[in-house]
Every structure is written in C-alpha cells, then in structure tokens.
Amino acid sequence: MRLKVWRYASPPAFYRLAGNLAPWFLGLATLLAAAGLYIGFFVAPTDFQQGESYRIIFVHVPAAWMSMFLYIVMAFWCVIGLVFNTRSSFMMALALAPTGAMFTFIALWTGALWGKPTWGTWWVWDARLTSELILLFLYIGFLSLHAAIDDTRRADRSAALLALVGVINVPIIYFSVQWWSTLHQGASVSLTRAPTMAATMLVGMLIMSLAAWMYAIGVSLLRVRTIMLERESDADWVRELKAEQL
C-alpha cells in the first residue's frame, strides 16, 4: 500500500492515469465556470463604488491566484525531480509552465483593464504589478531555458534550478501590497479576517477560482501526456501503444 503511489512515477502508469483523469477535470471546470459566470454576472450586485467594472474580479483574481499557485506546484515538482530523479516530475513541471504563464498574462491583462477605469492608468511600476510581471518572465525563462538545452536531463535540472530560485518571487507578489505602498488594494480574502466583499461576489469568485484550478489540472495532465510520448517515443511502452490508446 505504501509503495502504491510510486507506481505513478513510472511514465506508462502515469500516462494512463492522466488520460483517465483529464476529461473529468476539464468537464468539472466547464460546469464550475458556467456557474461562476452566472453568479458573477446575474446574481452578484453592482458595486457601490466601482459600478459594473468590478465584475472583472471574477476572472482577474482566479487568474492571479492560479498564476502564483501553479508556480509553487511547478517548483514542487522540480524539487521532487531533483531529489528523487523521477522523470515524470520534471515532465509535470514542464507541463504546468505554459498554463501558469497563460494565467499570469490573463492576470496582468485584466488588471490593466481594471486599473484604467478605477485608478486612471493601465499600468504603474509598483511592487504588485512589477513582481507579477517578473512572474511572467520567470515562466517564460523556465520554458526558454529548457528549450535551449538539447540534453533533456540537463535541461530538466537547469530549468528546475531556475524555477527554484524564482520561488522567492511568489511571497513577494503576495505580500507586496502589505510591504510597500501600492495602488493595488490589499487582499480581499484572507484566512485571518472576514472577507471585505458581498457574499455573492465572494461565492462567484471562489467558484471561478475552483474552475480555473480544475482547468489547470486538466490541461496540464493532457500536456504531460503529450510530453511523455514526445520524450519516450522510443520506449517499449510507447511502441506497444496502439493508435486508439494514444
């Protein structure tokens, strides 16, 4: 029983597991997004200060949370890969990076479109916005460094080191609104205080965050399958796959 989880460190077992799970996560993401958008646009009231512009929150906050969370998960797989030398771990990290970069871009883009009507500017070089931009560069740097090194094992380990050094940026993003004076508001939701928003707004935002989370898992599992086939195309287990099992 204790050893069972290690079975999935082997690519063929993980490949099948990922293929079985991915559709469930993507289906769940679709349902949650539909519910979250319905609450966000048809249940949550108009904000008394920001009018309807605040409705950007339902995509901005989930994207920003996922951008940080996925980086942590990516770094976690890098540590596992470096310590235990498991091939699947590095592949998992590599599969997460594009989705993390996409969520970071969405957070920055929607933040700019929210900043213009509420702050009067698309962009400021303050701590929160700049550190989130650095996060985007870290994701891109991770992928670029990996792509630049031909030897897969060296690419895995070098990119993993870069990812680990970059982890320091995540708490900087999160606490930037407390540590420095910034245009960006403080956290609306925290574990230590009551949320500073209407209940339906909060529910919509949390459901959208769950949707983003399920989407990230689903799409990463699909990508890790592709990465496995690309890397192990000469392995017996890939050669034995029939067309319908791919």
Next chain:
Amino acid sequence: MSWGSSEAFFAMGGYALYVWGSYSVAAACILTELWLLRRRRRTLERALSRRNGDRGSDRASGKT
C-alpha cells in the same frame, strides 16, 4: 441582479470595453492554449502512427 434589458447587460454600466475586453481575451487565451496543445498532440500522433505502421509492415514483410 436584474439587468432589465440585454442592451444594459452588454453596456456594463459604461464599462463594456473593460469588462468584455477582460473576458474575451481570457477566453481567447484558454482557447488558444487548448488549440496549440491539440495541434502538438496531433502532430505527434501522426508521427508515431506512421512509425509504428512502418514497423508493422516491416515485420509483416519479414524485413526486420
């Protein structure tokens, strides 16, 4: 939350550009990611099935 009319909904209280600009680009990003992944997958599947197919015919004709 009642919008009254679909015009009012799409106008978003004067913030249409910002709200719909956010949601449309987010949706485009997700669709692009899924499309790129599908394309990568299809390319790989074609390469693998071509190779596995070749191997199969080699074996059938006794060339291996």
